[in-house]
Amino acid sequence: xxxxxxxxxxxxxxxxxxxxxxxxxxxxxxxxxxxxxxxxxxxxxxxxxxxxxxxxxxxxxxxxxxxxxxxxxxxxxxxxxxxxxxxxxxxxxxxxxxxxxxxxxxxxxxxxxxxxxxxxxxxxxxxxxxxxxxxxxxxxxxxxxxxxxxxxxxxxxxxxxxx
Numbered sequence: 001x002x003x004x005x006x007x008x009x010x011x012x013x014x015x016x017x018x019x020x021x022x023x024x025x026x027x028x029x030x031x032x033x034x035x036x037x038x039x040x041x042x043x044x045x046x047x048x049x050x051x052x053x054x055x056x057x058x059x060x061x062x063x064x065x066x067x068x069x070x071x072x073x074x075x076x077x078x079x080x081x082x083x084x085x086x087x088x089x090x091x092x093x094x095x096x097x098x099x100x101x102x103x104x105x106x107x108x109x110x111x112x113x114x115x116x117x118x119x120x121x122x123x124x125x126x127x128x129x130x131x132x133x134x135x136x137x138x139x140x141x142x143x144x145x146x147x148x149x150x151x152x153x154x155x156x157x158x159x160x161x162x163x
Contacts, residue, residue: 024071
């Protein structure tokens with residue numbers, strides 16, 4: 001499995017190219033060796049940091065998962081915790097992290113999804129969330145880049161990953 005250093009190198013090359021990357025189909029260029037960097041990062045976090053993630057890492061994981069699931073099956077699956085990796089308390093914690101750290105564009109839409117599921121009206125609003133995600137890939141990409149750059153040296157040590 002790819003280690004963080006390799007993932008950071010792939011992400012740096014993507015940033016250098018000036019492309020916008022999403023967690024579902026990367027750059028859209030299947031021949032780009034860095035195309036799957038964000039999906040590899042999701043897998044890495046899921047496998048090696050499955051519990052007790054620092055707030056920044058949890059928010060990064062949740063936002064990337066939210067984007068992936070929205071593109072893959074629709075936003076409803078994410079907010080309803082279909083895969084069991086995004087319980088409501090982590091969604092609320094992520095929304096608060098986004099707010100508290102100035103990621104207002106992403107936070108507004110993310111929180112709107114939380115509110116729609118609480119109100120029981122998500123089913124009809126699902127396409128609006130998917131349209132937002134289609135039009136705001138760059139906002140999510142910038143969020144990922146920013147969090148990764150800010151916390152490059154903050155990854156928990158391997159032996160402490162799940163303590």
